[in-house]
Amino acid sequence: MSNPVVLITGALTGIGRAAAVAFAKKGAKVVVAGRRDEAGKALVKELRSFGSEAEFINADVRKExxxxxxxxxTVARFGRLDVAVNNAGTEGQVGPITDQTAESYAATFDTNVLGVILSMKHEVRVMQGQG
Structure with missing residues (x-):
C-alpha cells in the first residue's frame, strides 16, 4: 500500500511520536492525535518536513x-483510514497501592483500555466500509 492514511493516538511523545516520524518518512499521510495543541502543531511541522501530508487533531480518547x-x-481530510496505531496511554498515579484511589485507577483504565476500545470501534466502522 503506497501512501497509507495513518491515525496515531498518543502521538505527541514516546512510541507514538516515533511511529508518526517513521510513517511520515515512508510517505504516509499521518494524523496525529493528542491533547496538547502546541505539541501537536510542532509535530505536524516536523512530519511535513519529511514531505508527508500531516494533520493534528486534538482529541481525548476517554471521550467517545x-x-x-x-x-x-481523518476520513473527511484524507478520504479513508488505512492504519490505526492506538497508542494513547498513561501510567496513572505512581506510588504505593495503599495511597491510590478508585478515581485514579478509573482515569488510567479509561485512557489505557476504554480509549483503545472506543478508538477501534470507530476505526473499524470506517475501515469496514472501505472494503
Missing part, C-alpha cells in the same frame, strides 16, 4: 464524541 470526531475528521 472526541474519538468519533477524530476518525470522521
Amino acid at each position: 464524541d472526541d474519538v468519533r470526531a477524530l476518525v470522521d475528521k
Whole structure:
C-alpha cells in the first residue's frame, strides 16, 4: 500500500511520536492525535518536513464524541483510514497501592483500555466500509 492514511493516538511523545516520524518518512499521510495543541502543531511541522501530508487533531480518547470526531475528521481530510496505531496511554498515579484511589485507577483504565476500545470501534466502522 503506497501512501497509507495513518491515525496515531498518543502521538505527541514516546512510541507514538516515533511511529508518526517513521510513517511520515515512508510517505504516509499521518494524523496525529493528542491533547496538547502546541505539541501537536510542532509535530505536524516536523512530519511535513519529511514531505508527508500531516494533520493534528486534538482529541481525548476517554471521550467517545472526541474519538468519533477524530476518525470522521481523518476520513473527511484524507478520504479513508488505512492504519490505526492506538497508542494513547498513561501510567496513572505512581506510588504505593495503599495511597491510590478508585478515581485514579478509573482515569488510567479509561485512557489505557476504554480509549483503545472506543478508538477501534470507530476505526473499524470506517475501515469496514472501505472494503
